Amino acid sequence: MTGNMFINYSLLILFLPVAAFTIQIFIGKRLPRQGDWVSIGAVIITLVLAIAMFASMLFGHDPNFSQEASFTWLDMGVFKIELGFLVDNITITMLLVVALISTMTHIFSLKYMEGDIRYSRYYAYLGLFTFSMNGIVLANNLISMYMFWELVGVSSYLLIGHWYEKDSASDAAKKAFLTNRVGDIGFFIGILLIFSSLGTFVFSEIYDGIAAGQLGGTVLTFAGIGLFLGAMGKSSQFPLHIWLPDAMEGPTPVSALMHAATMVAAGVYLVVRLFPLFTPDALLVIAYVGGFTALFAATIAVTQNDIKKVLAYSTVSQLGYMILSVGTGAYIAGFFHLVTHAMFKACLFYGSGSVIHSMHHALDKKHDHKTDPQDMRNMGGFKKKMPITYWAMLICTLAISGVPLFSGFLSKDAILAGTLSFASQNPGHFLLPVFGFGAAAITAFYMFRLMIMTFHGKPQMPEIYDDIHESPKEMTFPLVVLSSLSIFIFYTLPYFNPFSDEGWFSEMIVASDSVVPGNETAHYIAEGIHHVHYYAMALSLIVAALGIFLSWTMYFKKKISADGWAKKLKPIYNLSFNKYFFDENYNQYLYQPFLKLSNLVAYIDWDLYDKYFINGFGRVTKLFSFFTGRLDYDGLDQTIIDGIGRSTRRAGGVLKYLQTGRLQSYLLFALLGVILLVLFQSF
Amino acid sequence: MNNLQSLSYYWPEIILTVTVLVAILVDLFYSDKNSGKTALWVLGGLILTQIAIYVQDSEMTRTLFMGNLAFDPFASFFKTLTILSTVLVIIISQKTNELDGHRTGEYYSLMAIMVFGMFLMASAIDLIMIYLAIEIVSIVSFILAGYLKGDLRSNEAALKYVIYGAFSSGIMLFGMSIVFGLAGSTKYFVIQEAMWNLQGSAHFAFTLASIFILAGFGYKISAVPFHFWTPDVYEGAPTPITAYLSVAPKAVGFAVIIRFFNTVFGDGGAFIDPSISTFTNIPWPQILAVLSVITMTLGNLVALQQNSIKRMLAYSSIAHAGYMLMALPTLSSQGAYAIMLYLFMYIFMNLGAFFVVIYVKSQGGGESFDDFRGLGWKMPIVGIVMTVFMLSLTGIPPTAGFIGKFYIFASVIKVGPQLYWLAIVGAINSVISLYYYFRVVKVMFLEGEPSETIVVPSASVLAILFTFAIPTILFGIYWVPIANWVSQSLKLFIKVM
């Protein structure tokens, strides 16, 4: 199979969804079934193609396989931009992930969005998103990456705001877009820094340039941090994490696709792609941001009662993990976690989706529109009612908690090992592993809290309990697929050792050395990881067990009273429950003041600025008034031109008094004129 | 050249004199009602005069009547200008209703006499001649200004005009007497020579004298501070006369000034080397520059104030005098050229504007801005034509007014950076003028509502409107013939020394 073919396939994968999007936008409504089959057909084809590429990658078995193709986008002589595509193993894997999750979402939405007012629009936007996401994945240069980056932002804007009649939804959409833009500014400045010193956008050429020492030191560090800012925006890293939880206003399948599996992973993908150009300092920043986010988000997730909010914060925390691992140099582990996380987190969201779905229907039957169908305190005991959902979610919960035999264990373990080795090499940064393991423990805790509150115990709302039903198979099918993909076996083939990540992944996707002088080589990092591997594994097992046990006793056995502890730790509990008051503070100290400021500016622009000018003309007017002393100095509060008009007309008004109509005064003035002239020249 | 020989070069004036006499005579035979028919005779005479001018107009320059008058293209140019404006004014006088109930016969003959006076002004190169010419023009214009015997405002205008006129010509005369004393002659060229060898203290006397003389001239072109008569007279006099005063005497007034400065203070009118204009200790360029700035600024500022369009036009004509004065400090051929071109363009746009005022008034309207409200809707053609005149007066292309301003600015800037400030002041002034000129347009079009009944002026009125409007546009787009004519006419009589 030729590389040329890879490019063609990936181009197909890229453009099929956008074709679907176009069809949907223009004629979607008029098609039978509002044309959902168009979109689904498109994504299924992309899935097939992706699988084909993936298979040929496995059989080709070439770790360093890579294909590039590019075309001139614009050309002014010296300044030219080449856009192009890069296909290598990371790309192929990512493409598969995107295609898979996207397909699953399309299928899941069939029932979940059934009868929605903007059904075809919804599918159109899904297509748009898939397109832009694939664009990010395939980009071989910063510009096109940035472009698709923004497009992803837009499609998320559109999908979050799908139910824009709800103000909360439209707010969330706006917030998501703008918060991302903040990051994008950093991204753009990073691009500027790189381009201004290397004159290219293409990754490979950038690496060459850096390797050749044309760019380095602080500038490169700042460039790296700039790019990472973009990643922070997309992957909702602290302090730009605020948008992701709100984004849950969007339909649940969307949350699964974008805000769990793919879009938010774009940030991680970016840093993974560009890993070679980050300087040690930049990496350190990345590591700390990621680590802190991981722990920080986890602590919030603990106290949330909205099932989707819990998952949202856990997503933030998991993304923190991935970022952290990139920061510590073990970026392949990060990417690995990205893949596995995509599977189980998407699955978890579908699960929550199907729960919410049935809750919704049940509540509708009761004509109860006040109760929040997403609040776990209204659930409980659903295990019997919706077994498939339960088992699927359980598998994924085990995976995310890092229990052996499941994918999450492998990837998480690799990350933790990375942090541990990093800390062991430079002990100054012992905090990083602390972040990691702490987050791991808490994750296990709140995930099981979620499972237990939802599926175990007594039904909290017996009146609707009878109406809770398992969701239709369009919705359970994705659950089954993705949960089964969370079994370790799919990542360790052709080997069967559940305790080591030996497998096609580790063979096909190998770390490449950083091009920045002074960074450790990939091999060196791998060695370090290998050393601490077993400690890491042991530790992670312990913390996971700890977390699970705690929530088991607390929520299942009720040995420990959650409320009691909540009371005991009131202040901390409040902080966490209110997400550390981030939105409030931003609102109070950023948005509002800025709005006030711009109002002020507008005011200055309209009134003061002009008045200010008029005073200038006022002085002119004074000058006239000086020799007649007949000018009242009010009413100069017009806009500039009026001002000229006014002040000059005023002056005229003064001069007018010379025209008294009294003959003698005319003569007198004439005489004065003569005398003045004589004086004027006789000195 | 002695008088008898001179007569052969004096045909225009002779014809003119005959015209006057004939006009007076025929007027005797007309009843009060038909007395207006005199206009035809006068027109005929003027046209004959113009033909005579055209026939004899040649490149050669000489003096007539023992060096009292100059016979040169420059003079013929201004004579033609005078006749052109007089003919136009006579035409528009047919449409006014202010003269109703007056016997208009001598009205026209007086105009003819005034033309004669202006001919003298255009060609005089002797102080006596200048004085006589100015007096003739003045006295006639006093009478014309007060032509409406019953009308208080007209009377008052006449009174102010006569006293102010006499006063300033008195001052001028006193100045002339001193110059005569210093130079020992009244002939320009003698004076110019005499200036070269003035002794110290005489300088001050001379300065004083020349400023007195300037007062006389300034009064004719209504330059600040000798402009005070202008607004009142312009408002009080019958509108056609106002239009006339704002054009013809002003034009020849500039002719006198140009000739005087370039001959006496300049290089004898050769336009070769403006620099010697500073051979006396009088900084003429600066004085004139300041005068022009004050004139145009004051004219504009006060024009902003007016509520009567007629009075606004009066002040604006002061401002225009200021613009033209801008070109004088250069004392260069460029400057004179610019002024002459400007005057030519000015005739059409200014008379046109006045004619619209006359017409609107004769249609039962008035002269105030309120009377023009919604005019553009009622009589679109008149409105549009008026807009053209306003544009041109503001100096916005593609209109004649712009070309005039353009040449003025050009001549100023050509002198060099030291006069850029003058150009900028002039430019700003023309922006200010936009404000009041477009107040007219504003009330005509932007205010008032579309009206069903559209008044289309009579054919004759349309004809007159277009005789003013078409040149205003045409010369704004293609003015080569005018430019050539002016440049040929830019040739003063030069005494070979």
Next chain:
Amino acid sequence: METNILSWIIWIPLLGMAAIAFVPRGKTKAIKIITAVATGVQFLATLGLLSQFDLSTGGFQFMERATWIPSFNITYILGVDGLSLPMVILTGLLFFLSTFVSWNINRAVKGYFSLFLLLDIGIMGVFLSLDFFLFYVFWEVMLLPMFFLIGMWGGPQREYAAIKFFLYTLVGSVLMLIAILALYFTCGRTFDMLLLMETAPTALNGVMWWGMSAIKVIWVLLFIGFAIKVPVFPFHTWLPLAHVEAPTAISVILAGILLKLGIYGMLRINYSMLPGAVWWFAGALAVLGLINVIWGAMCALAQKDLKKLVAYSSVNHMGYILIGMSAVIAAGAANGNNVLAAQAGLGGAVFLMFNHGTISAMLFILVGVIYERAHHRDIEGFGGLATRMPIYSGIVALAFFAGLGLPGFSGFISEAMCFIGAFPVFKGIVIASTIGILLNATYFLWAFQRIFLGTLNEKYKDLPEINRMELFTVIPLAVITLFLGIYPKPFLDLISSTMNVIIDTVANVSSFAGVF
């Protein structure tokens, strides 16, 4: 190819005016059709120009010369190059579309469309004339129709807006006139721009007026003249007013073309004739650009009137253009001959000129559409319109995204190029102005949310959807924006050779930039 196509392009509207003059006032339909035909033919002619245009040369093409006023060296010279051609095409297109935008004008139709065509003549003339005098005449000819179009068919404050616009711009142009004359007399008595481009840089070099270099003086005079049109920060207050008061079609022309005239003038005259002063002024230009960006964006953010918001967004976008223009000095030896940056900056500026033309035109048309229906533009006064008029809101969303510089629309790449170009020279300023990227998004999205999202405002529950005619006016613009956003190469090929000529002029003079 025929040599006088440019004259045709300029004067076709005159034929239209003549035709209209003979149509009785009642027959409004006929008048509109005549206008449509005239502008349509003109537009086709401009396209013909495009098809015949030779991309390889940066010089002027389709030149026409005719003696006009020999005594003053005034000639009738027309020509088009990579800088003016896009603008000419844009003018043709926008006038053609605006004819249909103003289809429902019913007050003094005859006058409206005659003035409309006169405006067309003026603008085309400015872009095509290569004689300074001719340039100035056309420049002024634009003012009068604009005055009437705003003043007679405008909003409540129209008289004030009209006179303000007129005075403001006239101040600029009289200063320009003085600069023109100064150039004339200092640089070999000619108005021929081509000659001036050769003589001016050397003729004025080292000339001092009142202790200031003559080049600087003339540059500043010209710059003020153009800056008022752009408008650059301290001279911008006429713009919101004029835009808000003008009828939709005229706002389209104002924002789409008139603002560009300022930029065009700077590039055609300041840059090409006084390249030396570019070095002296580029910094100030960048700073002014920054102020425009931030100031405009913040004012837009605070607006309650949708049209005013769009107007301020123009101020903001002009800022990007200025920043891009300032990049040109990167090509000089003093900045290490960074031609790449210069090309990016200047190309971006000109590209953005064109794109802002299409995008802002689209925005104003859309504002007009909603104003037609709701008879107000108060952003707070709507709400939830998206449910009522999905197509309209979809297009508005598209226009807004284009306006906030979303990749895939032409706005993005041009803004990006401006930044890329200016970055090497003015790092701080560029970084500061990237905040504009965020602010754009903020005010557009916020406005969009307040107008279209949320629950439908009961008042408007039966607002009619955008109609075919309006769609017809918007779609072409949207298509262009989208196409150039996805594949900008054709446009940049069109302008690049001319841009390089300008860059060389500026770069070469940098050698004796020391005299400043």
Next chain:
Amino acid sequence: MDNLNTYLSIAAILFSLGMFGVITRRNAIAVLMGIELILNSANLNFLAFAKFGGMNMSGHIFALFVIIMAAAEAAVALAIIINIYNNYKTINVDDVRELRQ
């Protein structure tokens, strides 16, 4: 005693007197008289210069012309004043102020 300066100074005095009269008098006739003084002061100058300056006759001629013109002017002015009197019933120039703005 009988030299140029005497005449000149007398002329100057006359001029100033005339000026004064013109400026201060309220009666139109008086104003006219002031103007006549000014003109005559000029005449005096002319003649004095002509006599002492040993110059040609043009001084005398000038004087003659001035006298004629003054007469003409006076005639017109008086006519106007009479007309004013008929309409206003006064010749006090201060009361003639229709045109004041």
